[in-house]
Amino acid sequence: MVDMSGEYARLVDVLRQHGFLQYSTGGFLSERDMGELESRLDELNRIGEKRELIDWFANGVDGIRILNDTDKKLDRLADKALAGTVTVDDRFQLTGMASLLRRLADQWGGTIG
Numbered sequence: 001m002v003d004m005s006g007e008y009a010r011l012v013d014v015l016r017q018h019g020f021l022q023y024s025t026g027g028f029l030s031e032r033d034m035g036e037l038e039s040r041l042d043e044l045n046r047i048g049e050k051r052e053l054i055d056w057f058a059n060g061v062d063g064i065r066i067l068n069d070t071d072k073k074l075d076r077l078a079d080k081a082l083a084g085t086v087t088v089d090d091r092f093q094l095t096g097m098a099s100l101l102r103r104l105a106d107q108w109g110g111t112i113g
């Protein structure tokens with residue numbers, strides 16, 4: 001069993017060391033300090049949401065780049081196939097594109113589903 005009064009005292013001490021709880025005394029939190037802590041927690045939450053949005057956007061940009069590159073490569077390979085000039089290197093290119101598309105599908109599957 002954890003001694004919650006000891007944990008509470010440690011928490012209050014850490015908060016004071018970081019400039020919080022300026023108006024609280026005797027181990028009791030003042031309304032003013034509670035409001036300030038709530039405001040800071042809300043701010044941290046908004047920062048976390050912004051970071052998730054930035055990551056989501058970056059993954060989308062990366063995905064669009066992969067799709068554009070794949071589109072161009074597939075056009076070139078289709079032309080080669082029609083001309084009958086497909087090589088072993090072209091097969092490796094197809095394998096690489098398939099791998100990138102699987103990775104992209106995994107990333108977007110986690111985001112969408």
